[in-house]
Amino acid sequence: MIRDFVPTQPPSLRSFRNSFTHAMVWVAVVVIAQRYCTPAQSAERPSRPNIVIMLADDQGWGDLRVHGNTNLSTPNIDSLAHDGVLFDRFYVCPVCAPTRAEFLTGRYYARTGVRGVSTGQERINSDEVTIADLFQQAGYATGAFGKWHNGSQFPYHPNARGFEEYYGFTSGHWGHYFDPMLEHNNEITRGKGYITDDLTTHAMEFMETNHERGKPFFCYLPYNTPHSPMQVPDEYFDKVANRPLKMHHRNPKQEDMPHLRAALAMCENIDWNVGRVLKKIDELSIADNTIVIYFSDNGPNGWRWNGGMKGRKGSIDEGGVRVPMLMRWPGHIDKRKVIKPIAGAIDLLPTLTELASVPYATKKPLDGQSLVPLLRGNDTHWNDRMLISYQPPRGGKGKTPEPRVSVRNQRFRLDAAGKLYDITADPGQNTDVSNRHPDLVREMKRTADQFVEELGDLVKPDERPFPVGEAPTTLLPARDGVEHGSVQRSARAPNCSYFTHWVGDPDDAITWDIEVSETATFDVEIFYTCAADDVGAEFQLEFADVKLTGKVTQAHDPPAYGGEADRTPNRGSESYVKDFQPMSVGKITLAKGRGLLKLSAFQVPGNEVMEVRLLRLSKQK
Structure with missing residues (x-):
């Protein structure tokens, strides 16, 4: 069991007032001051290191210059190898959410409840302890900035898993990378600029703010590139658009050149942002007291040079699960060191907690092991492992x-x-x-x-419901719902999709399998679009024997977009996006318990009821 650290308090001086002379009281004050308040002692006590973890999305082992790929330039990421250590064979999972779960818990993802990458299968069980929980309880400021991908509703949301600050998106895919819809601490907001740049800016502000507060920070920066859609600013794509490429996949005919070039450009943008983070660390003069880690969540998302290994993203062959892993902590771990023994994402929790002297205690055993002996050269008795x-x-x-x-x-x-x-x-x-x-x-x-x-x-298949009411606001996105009748998703991959083609057939409905934590009344909003000719549809939201009726009274018909920014002719399973707006429906009282939250229509004057991106349920105080 993990317990909050409670500092010992000095004894009260009141007991001295009637029992001791003024002189004795003064002696007691001096003793207490020496014991608890001596500046020299505080200065001698080593401060805990800051932690910065940057995680790329779909960047393969071969997508770095330091690994021998001359097709791209990654000087900032490479510098971590020059100033720290490079793990020669570091292993993660074949897809995104599982790797994140292993990093966060130090346990194989299948033990944590994660079964997949969408429709709730990406959630880490609420009884798992995360690395952020541990650092937060140790007094660290904790923040995550980027693609979470391990649950959207409380208690799965990052703000409920040890991160006091969160900015990004909780899904696995996002349909557009410029000024996208994001969230900040469970409130919907709008990003500014290219998403990778924006996430980095927020992370740097978090680092600077907490450094000024004198508080050690744990900063998790999980990027969502070079994951598709293949979108990147012109200044990066233009550099690689006509660049001669000398390094190729072992079967060059499998290469998709537009996708490959876009991936290289996105990796170079990541590198620029890593440089921004490292520069900020230098500006704050905290490099010697900051552990920096960079790794990726799975193999490359396309066929490109990857050291001749078999497999790519989605495969449990070598090329699908071996990724870059670099780490630096000046003055504490060696420079330019290559660590040969195999290691993995499951090892980061025990490694970082040991380096930072953060206690870990839980009934759930770790699968990972601390890599500190390897980092400090005490690996004489390091045993082979599986x-x-x-x-x-x-x-x-x-x-x-x-x-x-x-x-x-x-x-x-x-x-x-x-x-x-x-x-x-x-x-x-x-x-x-x-x-x-x-x-x-x-x-x-x-x-x-x-x-x-x-x-x-x-x-077995995941049958966990989606929690409602654990936090003041619960978001139920389309990806967590189920379509019925003629209703369709906007794309095959649920993550960033919305429901469309709701024509009002008798079987048409959208449902969410929810569990209400306590009986409460909620304000209901639907993020929707509706063409002018379709205004007037009447619908109902029901749970158990309670119904809330509503009517679409205003048109909101923005265009779908996203493809205009793609660098590839086909975005595959990624959904286009729209600027959905909230429509207030009214209040509904949901009884504690599990059941289907069902959205259906009973009057459809036009061709379609509306398109639905998400429900927002706000609990009344």
């Missing part, structure tokens, strides 16, 4: 869903099909050597089977 890469069950027609597991040790990878590869000699996983190492294959298979067995019910 790291697990996991994909949840994926059903198919006529198939029984089964999880897929790959196991990695320092030299070998056992893939999900049971084939063994010597990764150091064969990064492309071309030659199965399982017949040469039968004992190792059996041991790795046993490790994989035991891991799946330990997961138990966590392998």
